[in-house]
Amino acid sequence: DARVTQTPRHKVTEMGQEVTMRCQPILGHNTVFWYRQTMMQGLELLAYFRNRAPLDDSGMPKDRFSAEMPDATLATLKIQPSEPRDSAVYFCASGLEGQGAGLFFGSGTQLSVL
Amino acid sequence: AQSVTQLGSHVSVSEGALVLLRCNYSSSVPPYLFWYVQYPNQGLQLLLKYTSAATLVKGINGFEAEFKKSETSFHLTKPSAHMSDAAEYFCAVRAHYGGSQGNLIFGKGTKLSVKP
DSSP: OOOOEEEOSEEEEOTTOOEEEEEEOOTTOOEEEEEEEETTTEEEEEEEEETTEEEEOTTSOTTTEEEEEEETTEEEEEESSOOGGGOEEEEEEEEOSSTTOOOEEOOOEEEEEO | OOEEEEEOSEEEEETTSOEEEEEEEEOSSOOOEEEEEEOTTSOEEEEEEEOSSOSEEEOGGGOEEEEEGGGTEEEEEESSOOGGGOEEEEEEEEEEETTEEEEEEEOOOEEEEEEO
16 A cells, blocks of 8 residues: 655654655656645645656745655655744655646654654 | 635534535736645645636535636535534635745634534
């Protein structure tokens, strides 16, 4: 059963530390998205890749966040330095390019920055 | 620009009653619309999608949604609620960037509670 895999599931860290979240998209999917979910803001797009190339990262604070796809099987989201306001659930989703295509979501990384 | 509005952040129904979750969209181009469900501590799961074929779309778990262009709506319904339907439901529209499709834009979500 193909699924998007995210690690870690939970992360607790102290302010100022680097956080790296990883995502393995479904094999064959050529689009990858990072979303952040909070009670106040709901689901917000952070970054979007197509064929490993970044297409849209306008939702991401550039001074501390970075997103990459080193290869087709791995996407990473890094926060350095982390801040308490970064506490949220971070979701990775993958899909096939096509306007009618849905996205498949991972289980998320619950991040708490103390 | 595209957007979706979900009316009602919380809906409560009795088991066996009709479920109706409302979603209105705004789009300058023909929209592609989606409903997702999120169970506690899990990711989002696709329930159904509208991609300009049939206006009545059937999804998993007995849910369906009807696309009404005149009302710019895509409401989600289920004839008879089950306890296992308790979850948060998100309506989403696919963004268009200069002719190429982009990310999903989500509504704020509607939390569905089902009473015994």
